[in-house]
Amino acid sequence: MTDPTPRPETEVEAAWTRVWRTLLVRGIxxxxxxxxxxMGIGWLAAGAPGLVGGAVGGGLAAVFIVITLVTMYLGRNMGLTTIAGLLGVGFLFKAFIFMIVIWRIKDATWLDGTTAFLTIVVAVLGSSIVEAVTVVKGRVPYVDPEAK
Incomplete structure (x- = not known):
């Protein structure tokens, strides 16, 4: 029979958990x-359409962070090179989403396009910076002596 007690978390798994939680907090x-x-600057610059444009950008920032969190969660036990590759694929996926969103809202009359575009660009750059800083400063060991 199998032992019903879960095995303790290894040092590497604990380090990836800390990185994931740090990314979650920074992403929020x-x-x-x-x-x-x-939304605030959009409201001041363009009224209600600017507010909606800022909200679209904020929503897209949330989508980008969620994509990264899912990628890191799925790749947490696959090694550093695999996670780096998955994050690269995630970046390409985000670029695809960025292009689709810009294409879909370019002629929208219910939002201010300039506010939406600038907020989305800030969301893309901000999420990339948060991800890079979190992973680089993560201090995850390369070798897990406790792994079996």
Missing amino acids: VLVIVVAALG
Whole structure:
């Protein structure tokens, strides 16, 4: 029979958990800041359509962070090179989403296109910076002596 007690988390798994949680917290902060600033500046610049444009950018920032969190969660036990590759594929997927969203909202009359575009660009750059800083400063060991 199998042992019903779960095995303890290894040092590497614990390090990836810390990186994932750090990215989650930083991502939430990024989404709040992008949405609040985008909506606030959009409201001041263009009224209600600017507010909606800022909200679209904030929503897209949330989507980008969720994509990265899912990628890192799925690749947490696959090694550093695999995670780097998955994050690269995730970046390409985000670029595809960015292009689709811009294409779909370019003629929308219910939002201010300039506010939406600038907020989305800030969301893309901000999420990339948050991801890069979090992974680089993650301090995850390359070798897990406890792994079996």
